[in-house]
Amino acid sequence: MKKYKIGLFYTLIRGDEKLLIDAAKKLNVEVELINIDNLIFKKDAFKFNFDIALLRSVSSTKEKYVAFFLESLGIKTINSLKVIQNCDDKFFTSILLEKKGVAQPKFGLAFSLNEAKKLIEKIDGYPVVIKPTTGSWGRMLAKINDEDALEAVFEHKQYLNSPYQKALYIQKFVEKGGRDIRAFVFDGEVICAIYRNSNHWITNTARGGIASKCEVNKELKKICYKASEAIGHGILAMDVFETKDGYLINEVNHTMEFKNSEKPTGVSISSAIINYCLKKIK
Amino acid sequence: MNGQCPLCSNLLEVKNPEVNELIVCSFCNQKLIVKEIKNKNIVFVEAPPIEEDWGE
Numbered sequence: 077m078k079k080y081k082i083g084l085f086y087t088l089i090r091g092d093e094k095l096l097i098d099a100a101k102k103l104n105v106e107v108e109l110i111n112i113d114n115l116i117f118k119k120d121a122f123k124f125n126f127d128i129a130l131l132r133s134v135s136s137t138k139e140k141y142v143a144f145f146l147e148s149l150g151i152k153t154i155n156s157l158k159v160i161q162n163c164d165d166k167f168f169t170s171i172l173l174e175k176k177g178v179a180q181p182k183f184g185l186a187f188s189l190n191e192a193k194k195l196i197e198k199i200d201g202y203p204v205v206i207k208p209t210t211g212s213w214g215r216m217l218a219k220i221n222d223e224d225a226l227e228a229v230f231e232h233k234q235y236l237n238s239p240y241q242k243a244l245y246i247q248k249f250v251e252k253g254g255r256d257i258r259a260f261v262f263d264g265e266v267i268c269a270i271y272r273n274s275n276h277w278i279t280n281t282a283r284g285g286i287a288s289k290c291e292v293n294k295e296l297k298k299i300c301y302k303a304s305e306a307i308g309h310g311i312l313a314m315d316v317f318e319t320k321d322g323y324l325i326n327e328v329n330h331t332m333e334f335k336n337s338e339k340p341t342g343v344s345i346s347s348a349i350i351n352y353c354l355k356k357i358k
Numbered sequence: 359m360n361g362q363c364p365l366c367s368n369l370l371e372v373k374n375p376e377v378n379e380l381i382v383c384s385f386c387n388q389k390l391i392v393k394e395i396k397n398k399n400i401v402f403v404e405a406p407p408i409e410e411d412w413g414e
Contacts, residue, residue: 088391088405089379097376111378137411212413238410313414329414 081106082353083126085142087113087133091335092346096132099346105354112138117145127357129153130349132331136164136210139331154353155310155330162307163330165209167245169307173325176306179299180325181317182248185209189230192244193223203249210240212329213282219249250317250324255279257290257316257323260332260345264304266292267348268341269316281336289340299323311352361400363388375400 082100084107086093100107108126112133116122122145129146131153133139143157155163162172170183182199186192196204206218206229218229233241256279259269269292272285279285290296300314303325313332317324334345360371368385372392379392381402389405 086378089376094374094376094379097374109376134412135409136413208410210411215408215413240410331414333414 079104079106080128080354080357081108081126082350083108083110083124083129085110085112085129085131085133085139087111087135087138090134090333092333093132095335095338095346096130096349099344099350103347103350103354105350112142117141119149122149124149124151128353130353131155131160134331136160136331140164152356154349154356155312156308159308159310159312160330163312163328166207166327167209167243169328170245172306173303173328176302178303178306178325179322181250184246186244186246187242189227192226192230192246195244195246196220196226199246199248205247205249207245207247208238208240209243209245214278214280216241217278219277247326249277250319250326252277252279252317252319255318256326257296257318258287258337259290259292259296259300259314259316260334260337260343260348261300261304261312261314262348262352263309264301266297266300268292268337268343268345269296270337270340282333287336287340289342295323299325303328311349359395359398359400361392361402363390364402364404370400370402372400380405 129151131139140160143153143160146153147157163169167185173180184195186195203221208216220226255271255273257269258272259266269290270287271290272279272281274285281287307328313329315326317326338345359375360369363383365388366386368383375392377392381390390402391405393401393403
């Protein structure tokens with residue numbers, strides 16, 4: 077039987093990548109660790125000896141370039157460039173979810189203070205959340221309770237260097253009762269989910285949110301499938317809000333972190349990722 | 359394998375270390391990465407600062 081090899085492209089080896097390496101060993105799958113920072117991405121200078129590329133860069137910019145380059149050589153990547161691009165920008169994701177009719181918090185984008193004020197009126201007023209369109213781990217999110225706070229945050233953003241910070245992606249704030257759901261979705265199927273519990277309105281486990289097991293029900297499966305379809309499937313981590321009117325998809329992530337989720341769910345997400353790669357080779 | 363935190367000199371043990379592995383010093387909480395493995399000793403350096411596009 078042929079032994080397959082996965083090229084694991086990384087920038088940093090986090091706890092998640094260690095779990096992937098261990099899972100591959102247990103499944104008797106060879107993994108080649110490839111440091112993106114040590115490569116030249118030029119067709120005639122790039123030699124490869126793996127069957128599929130698993131992209132695990134902590135930098136989404138690097139991940140996009142690597143995916144584009146590898147796909148141009150006919151190499152299959154997990155996730156695909158399309159999925160990475162669809163998830164990488166929160167506004168893109170929201171638009172794609174909207175097109176598919178996936179329930180999500182009310183949202184919009186504006187570039188000026190006046191238009192931001194008008195947008196907030198259109199999404200039923202304050203409180204709202206301003207998020208950078210790219211980035212993760214709950215960084216630089218601002219809950220805006222009134223116009224004074226909006227003006228202050230807007231002024232601060234004008235002094236930030238990144239052009240992305242000038243795009244005001246605004247979401248209606250959703251009261252989530254101290255928790256939200258992180259669902260792990262493989263080609264539309266929810267393999268497991270956790271609650272992220274926190275007294276703070278930002279519940280990311282990277283910010284101290286505590287993970288506990290969430291039983292997956294029919295409604296959760298349904299909305300995650302629809303969202304996965306909107307993004308283009310692949311391996312996705314979805315952040316879901318519970319409201320009295322049902323679930324809302326808040327965000328979709330393309331390079332999931334899962335090290336805090338294996339223990340509470342009892343599911344080896346790392347093994348599921350390795351098996352997913354094998355399935356895509358064949 | 360062991361190595362010393364370059365900031366506080368705490369001795370840190372890492373199971374099956376990999377180059378560029380991210381760890382947190384258990385004493386001073388500094389984020390470190392494995393720079394190299396020399397004669398079964400780990401050489402740590404401070405981890406790079408988080409950039410705007412880092413995440414999931």
